[in-house]
Amino acid sequence: MQLYQALITLDGWTFVAQICNLMIQLVIFKKLLLNPVKKVIAERKAKADSQIADAEKLRTEAEAMKAEYEQNLQNARNEANQIVASAQKTAAARSEELLGEARAQAAALKQKAEADIAQERKKAVNEAKDEIGGMAMEIASKVVEREIKEADHKDLIDEFIKNVGEAS
Numbered sequence: 001m002q003l004y005q006a007l008i009t010l011d012g013w014t015f016v017a018q019i020c021n022l023m024i025q026l027v028i029f030k031k032l033l034l035n036p037v038k039k040v041i042a043e044r045k046a047k048a049d050s051q052i053a054d055a056e057k058l059r060t061e062a063e064a065m066k067a068e069y070e071q072n073l074q075n076a077r078n079e080a081n082q083i084v085a086s087a088q089k090t091a092a093a094r095s096e097e098l099l100g101e102a103r104a105q106a107a108a109l110k111q112k113a114e115a116d117i118a119q120e121r122k123k124a125v126n127e128a129k130d131e132i133g134g135m136a137m138e139i140a141s142k143v144v145e146r147e148i149k150e151a152d153h154k155d156l157i158d159e160f161i162k163n164v165g166e167a168s
Contacts, residue, residue: 135163 139156 131163135160 139160
């Protein structure tokens with residue numbers, strides 16, 4: 001027990017020496033270990049702050065690029081819509097132009113056909129007149145050759161009508 005008692009007793013000089021030893025250890029610990037650790041921590045903090053600032057800068061640039069991309073995309077869509085609208089207007093105008101040309105050609109063909117029909121009709125009428133004139137001349141020459149009686153006159157008219165019917 002005395003052995004344990006010696007461990008528990010407090011001696012003044014030993015206590016002062018232990019306190020001095022503790023202080024020396026703290027100063028050595030602070031100089032050799034604590035300051036370099038603080039320096040490493042400060043460097044890491046500065047590096048982390050720098051990386052955070054770089055990331056924030058990159059995020060801002062990315063947002064600006066995204067806004068620019070969206071603006072360019074919207075401009076491209078607007079331009080595409082304008083091109084499509086212009087193409088539709090051009091196509092509509094061209095189709096109207098083609099329809100107008102087709103109508104004009106159809107009208108010209110119709111007018112030409114009507115003119116051809118009128119000309120053929122005139123030609124047919126003139127031919128009929130010539131034939132009628134020729135038949136009238138024949139009848140007149142036959143009438144002159146003989147004296148016409150009522151029955152002969154009727155026969156001549158029937159013959160004339162029959163010849164006109166065959167000619168047309």
